[in-house]
Amino acid sequence: MQFKASVNQLTQPLVQELIDDADRLRVKVSRLENGCTIIDAGITVPGGLEAGRIITEICMGGLGTVNLLHSAYTDKWPLSVNVHTSNPVLSCLGSQYAGWSLAHEKYYALGSGPARAMATKQKDGETVPVEELYAELNYRDSAEQATLVIENDAVPPLEIVEKVATACGITADKLTIIITPTSSIAGCVQVVGRVLEVAMHKAHELHFPLENIVDGSGSAPVCPPHPDFVKAMGRTNDAILFAGQVHIFVKGDDDATEKLAKELPSCTSRDYGKPFAQVFKDNNYDFFKIDGMLFSPGSVIVSNIESGHSYRAGMLNNELLELSFAS
16 A cells, blocks of 8 residues: 655654754754755754754654664674664655755765655656656655755755755745764764665665565664764764664565575675775775675564564674774
């Protein structure tokens, strides 16, 4: 059955919380000349853990729950992001996934969050989603307001803001853009909070039937931020690659369930074994040269709710996590 609730409407209370409690959450709210609301969560203000937690729930389209707590499953980095959602495909792929490429002159960013589900374009005289993924998800959102999350260290130019608003079918004053630099605390939380999302994305890449994924949860340690972009990006990725854990609940036959579990962990990638910043450097700082199968959690459990069988694969790698976080 097609999901009918609006991810943009579901996230509005969370967006309003950021706006109303900006001082407490250490974020800055401003308006551009076209009326678009900008929430700075780490460029000119400190941001913080709680802001990152709320932004992660916004990224998940209001369909997920995000908590921060201490855990002993890693040797030296106890603070963890824990996420779960009973709508993992829509929440993670239909909202949280950073799938909207936005560029103008020298500015480039990937957009994530619920606004993606409203974005359309004209193709061969028809109105179609900006991202082809939504046809497969059989979902298209419609709302009076939209929210986009950008992982960048600068406010997007007006040209991009207008492009986003137009694609979503709204005026710019009905659009909110949240910006979380990778080097900020909030940025670290919201990226590490994608631990379940990367599992959903890889399951999709492995051609596992998305309709057979029924529930899911994940956790990963919060990395210490770093002022250098490459190192900051490396740490957020490594938190998931080396210490991310997910538990996915599926239906279908056990052979497909076991196959998914075996192929899902990051250690199955040819590029596994070094901190991500080093992998990035070794590939001449070109994302497209990195094995796409690397972007996945370190350890997985896949439980088949129809057979009662569960399959485990992957591993936690405290040595590589420490090498990344402490360097």
